[in-house]
Amino acid sequence: MGKLNEGKDEGGGDNDGADSSSSSEFVYEPRSVRKKRFVDNLVNSFLSEKKKRQEEVEHEEEGEEDAEGSEKNHSSENSSGAENGDHQDEQDRRKKDGKEKKKKSSKDTNNQNPVQVNMQKSLLETFYKMKLQAQNNEVDETEEIRKNEEKILAQVSKALNAPLQSVKERAKGIVYNENFKTIWTLPSKYKVLSDKYVSKVRNVFYIDVSGSDIPPPIKNFRDMKFPKPILKALKKKKIDKPTQIQMQGLPSILLGRDIIGIAFTGSGKTLVFVLPLVMICLEGELRCPIEEGEGPLGLIICPSRELATQTHNVIKYLCEFLHKDNYPMLRSLCMIGGVSTFDQGREIQKGLHMIVATPGRLNDMLNKKRMTLEQCRYLCFDEADRLIDLGFEEEVRNTLDHFSRQRQTLLFSATMPKKIQEFAKSTLVNPIIINVGRAGAANLDVIQEVEYVKEELKLSYLLEVLQKTGPPVLIFCENKKDVDDVHEYLLLKGVNAIAIHGNLGQTERQEAINLFREGKKDILVGTDVASKGLDFPSIEHVINYDMPKDIENYVHRIGRTGRCGKTGIATTFINKNQEEAILLDLKALLIEAKQKIPPFLEMLDSKGINLKEIGGVKGCSYCGGLGHRITQCSKLESQRNKQISFTNKDILSSSNKHNNMHAYTGDW
Numbered sequence: 001m002g003k004l005n006e007g008k009d010e011g012g013g014d015n016d017g018a019d020s021s022s023s024s025e026f027v028y029e030p031r032s033v034r035k036k037r038f039v040d041n042l043v044n045s046f047l048s049e050k051k052k053r054q055e056e057v058e059h060e061e062e063g064e065e066d067a068e069g070s071e072k073n074h075s076s077e078n079s080s081g082a083e084n085g086d087h088q089d090e091q092d093r094r095k096k097d098g099k100e101k102k103k104k105s106s107k108d109t110n111n112q113n114p115v116q117v118n119m120q121k122s123l124l125e126t127f128y129k130m131k132l133q134a135q136n137n138e139v140d141e142t143e144e145i146r147k148n149e150e151k152i153l154a155q156v157s158k159a160l161n162a163p164l165q166s167v168k169e170r171a172k173g174i175v176y177n178e179n180f181k182t183i184w185t186l187p188s189k190y191k192v193l194s195d196k197y198v199s200k201v202r203n204v205f206y207i208d209v210s211g212s213d214i215p216p217p218i219k220n221f222r223d224m225k226f227p228k229p230i231l232k233a234l235k236k237k238k239i240d241k242p243t244q245i246q247m248q249g250l251p252s253i254l255l256g257r258d259i260i261g262i263a264f265t266g267s268g269k270t271l272v273f274v275l276p277l278v279m280i281c282l283e284g285e286l287r288c289p290i291e292e293g294e295g296p297l298g299l300i301i302c303p304s305r306e307l308a309t310q311t312h313n314v315i316k317y318l319c320e321f322l323h324k325d326n327y328p329m330l331r332s333l334c335m336i337g338g339v340s341t342f343d344q345g346r347e348i349q350k351g352l353h354m355i356v357a358t359p360g361r362l363n364d365m366l367n368k369k370r371m372t373l374e375q376c377r378y379l380c381f382d383e384a385d386r387l388i389d390l391g392f393e394e395e396v397r398n399t400l401d402h403f404s405r406q407r408q409t410l411l412f413s414a415t416m417p418k419k420i421q422e423f424a425k426s427t428l429v430n431p432i433i434i435n436v437g438r439a440g441a442a443n444l445d446v447i448q449e450v451e452y453v454k455e456e457l458k459l460s461y462l463l464e465v466l467q468k469t470g471p472p473v474l475i476f477c478e479n480k481k482d483v484d485d486v487h488e489y490l491l492l493k494g495v496n497a498i499a500i501h502g503n504l505g506q507t508e509r510q511e512a513i514n515l516f517r518e519g520k521k522d523i524l525v526g527t528d529v530a531s532k533g534l535d536f537p538s539i540e541h542v543i544n545y546d547m548p549k550d551i552e553n554y555v556h557r558i559g560r561t562g563r564c565g566k567t568g569i570a571t572t573f574i575n576k577n578q579e580e581a582i583l584l585d586l587k588a589l590l591i592e593a594k595q596k597i598p599p600f601l602e603m604l605d606s607k608g609i610n611l612k613e614i615g616g617v618k619g620c621s622y623c624g625g626l627g628h629r630i631t632q633c634s635k636l637e638s639q640r641n642k643q644i645s646f647t648n649k650d651i652l653s654s655s656n657k658h659n660n661m662h663a664y665t666g667d668w
Contacts (some may be wrong), residue, residue, distance in 0.1 A: 042130060168404065176429045180256035180377070180408040183283065187223050190216050190251075205244045211432035215255055217247035224250055226275065227282075233321040243268040244436045250275060253410065258428035260384075261412040263436040265559020266445075269412045270314055270535075273300065273380045278318050278330065280378055281353035285328045295331075295352040296371075298378035301399070304529055305336040305358055305506060306513055307382065312356040330354065337361045338506020345370045359395030366402050373402040384411035385552070414559060445562035446542075446570050448595045450586065453573040458545060459489050465571050466495070469540040471522035476557050478546035480527060486545060487525045497523035528553055536560060544572040551585040580604065 168174070198216040202209065207217060218224055221231055221242060234240075242250065245263040249272040252259055263269055277298040284290070284297050302308040312334035319330045333347050335357035341364070348371045355362075355371075365371050381396075409428055453461050466473060477483045480501040487499035498521040500512045509529075516524040517536055524536075528548070539561040548554050554572075561568025574583065587601045620633050 038130060042126070168401075176406045179258075179430055180406060182254065182256040182280070184225065184254040184256075184279070186215055186251065186255070187218075187225070190218065190223070202248070205247065206436060207244050207248050208435040209248060209432060211257075212430060214248075214432055215251040217244075218242070218251050219247055224254065226279070227322070227325075227327070229321040229325040229327065230275070230278070230318060233318050239268075239271075245269055245434060246272055248434050249273075252432050252434065253408070254279070256408055258408060258431040259410045259412075260428070260431055260433045261410065262434065263414065264444075265414045265556065266535075266563030267414075267436060269414075270311060270382075273382070273410050273412060274311065274314050274318065277354060277378055277380070278315065278322070281330050282322065282327065285330060285353065289328070290331070290351040290353055292351050293349055294375060295348075296333075296355045296373075296376055298354045298380075299362075299373065299376050300354070300356045300380045300382060301362065301396070302356065302358060302382045305338060306509065306529065308336050308356045308358050309334055309510065310535060311382065315354055315356065332356065335361050335365065336506070338509075341365070341370075359399065363395050363398045366399065373399075374404050376403060377405070377407050379403075379407050380410040380412070382412055384413045414555060444593060445566065446558050446568050446593075448558065448590060448593065449569065449571045450590070450598050450601065451571065451573060452575060452598070452600050454575055455577060458573055459486070461573075462486070462489075462543070462545065463493060465543060466523075466541075468571065469569055471496075472516065472519070472536065472539055473523045473541045473543065474536070474539055474557075474560050475523060475525045475543045475545055476548075477525065477527060478548065482546060483525050483527055490523060490525070495523060496521055497525055500524060500526040500529065502527065502529055528557070535563065538566070539563070539568060542568065542570045544570070547572055547574045547578050547582065547586070549582065551582065551589060554586065554589070574600075 193216050201207075201217055201219075205217065219242065221234060224242075243263075245261055245267050249259060249261050249269075253272065253276040261269060261272060277300070281297050290297075300308075300311055302311060312332060315332050319332065323329045330353045331347075331351065332354040333344065333352050333356070335344055335355055337358060337360055339361075341361075344361075344365065348365070366373070406429075411428075451465075462475075475486060477486060480503055483499050483501045487497055490497040498512045498515055500509050504512070512521075512524065515521045542558050542561045544554070544557055548557065558568075558570035561570060572586075574586075583601060584604055587597060587604055590597055590601070
């Protein structure tokens with residue numbers, strides 16, 4: 001791909017190369033080439049029509065002359081002799097030669113003036129005909145793009161076709177058609193609301209829904225029938241009214257519906273799936289108490305340890321308030337790596353209502369038969385697009401193989417492109433899709449500032465950017481080395497900073513987050529491990545020291561600020577090391593959020609086919625970027641390459657499996 005300081009021709013050439021890599025993909029042509037082809041075709045059609053008319057006229061003249069000649073011959077037949085016959089033959093030959101010369105001169109004239117058209121047609125008529133043909137060709141090209149993108153998306157969906165079904169369900173062909181049954185019912189006053197009024201409420205709060213039998217949004221927690229301790233717990237956290245995603249999501253989940261929830265970062269998605277889970281477990285405990293070795297009733301899967309810990313803390317907070325008000329104690333466990341499996345196994349044996357887990361540790365415990373999911377009836381994927389990507393797909397499949405009955409399934413994320421939505425529609429039971437804003441759109445409460453900074457000047461300029469706001473500040477780097485370099489530089493300059501990345505142990509990572517959250521550290525420097533759903537109070541400023549490689553990570557990063565209606569600032573450093581594709585995505589995102597576009601991004605050509613809405617999709621239907629189509633998606637290309645490498649690895653490992661003396665020989 002072209003860099004920022006490279007010309008547009010180079011960027012366009014790269015696209016052509018990408019398109020030609022597959023025989024099934026079309027080739028883009030410049031507008032000028034297409035226009036020239038249209039004009040040439042039009043002129044040629046006029047010339048052929050004129051030639052046809054001339055031949056018809058000549059044919060008629062020839063017929064008339066033949067008729068006259070026959071009459072003359074008939075009248076002079078009796079009076080003329082052999083001499084007159086010879087004279088007539090010579091006259092006919094001369095006429096024939098004259099016609100051939102006339103025909104030849106006509107052809108020469110046409111060859112000398114190929115642009116001459118039939119002037120009987122007006123110029124206006126010709127213009128409209130050319131315009132109509134251009135529009136038809138543009139429609140044909142758009143239709144071709146749509147079909148090609150649908151074909152690619154179908155291939156992606158086919159690869160993701162089975163993750164939300166267990167092996168038992170697939171083998172027996174079990175398909176659930178009815179929604180999950182719950183005891184919660186919609187309040188009477190909401191049952192009588194007209195469709196027109198409900199639609200008006202959704203429009204006011206920018207809530208977009210799709211599905212059947214969708215309950216109306218409820219604008220307060222009391223009408224959702226939560227017990228008083230829950231309302232007290234929310235009030236203590238200064239949560240008085242539900243957000244848009246909570247208004248529509250909570251009633252839908254409480255009714256037992258499968259949900260795909262899409263909302264911008266900081267919109268309160270965690271409460272949407274935690275509150276119904278607590279209510280389900282409370283109902284189960286009151287009906288039939290959980291004994292030793294039983295449970296869990298509900299499972300939440302998160303992509304990172306930090307996000308799992310944060311979600312588990314919310315559950316513990318709500319359960320403590322219930323217990324203080326003489327409700328039974330609901331037990332929960334945060335099952336993540338970096339913590340003793342022995343301690344986690346001991347907690348499981350006591351009996352659990354809820355588990356919040358990362359895929360790796362969860363599968364480890366399931367495969368060792370330290371726990372089961374026989375009683376689990378509630379499954380939630382937080383940051384679902386991350387979990388269903390190639391990195392976690394196998395773990396998700398393994399987890400679902402341990403379910404033995406119908407469950408209520410929820411998917412939540414701030415960035416959920418069409419690939420995940422389409423895949424989820426086919427595997428969930430009559431799902432409701434709730435969308436607050438476009439999937440992958442940036443939070444409008446975040447002021448986005450993009451600055452061009454040379455690579456060697458980043459560190460020194462960082463101190464200047466830190467003066468924009470007070471602490472707390474989050475700094476994101478693309479790799480662990482940069483995190484350590486930035487952290488060390490800030491410490492040398494006397495800045496109260498701490499770092500977090502994947503090479504640190506779980507204890508160190510958790511300690512860093514706690515110190516930053518408690519305000520004992522002013523700045524947290526980290527990789528994307530700190531960007532996935534983590535909620536830090538009152539973040540004033542997010543700095544992208546490195547621009548991420550895909551726009552989804554950018555949205556997650558800047559979403560750490562501007563939460564719960566507060567305004568935040570996000571500053572991003574870019575330079576010539578960034579690819580043009582990600583910069584086009586960034587420019588389109590800034591335009592959508594009505595942010596200021598810096599001059600160096602204005603220079604990029606962001607017009608044309610990439611920004612058009614084709615088949616109901618604007619931008620890339622795989623990653624959600626607005627600056628490119630799925631045919632130019634670098635993320636999809638890298639995922640395909642990974643899949644090929646994994647397949648080759650599996651083939652090699654299976655071929656050596658039984659011949660190698662160190663090969664796998666069964667579970668001991």
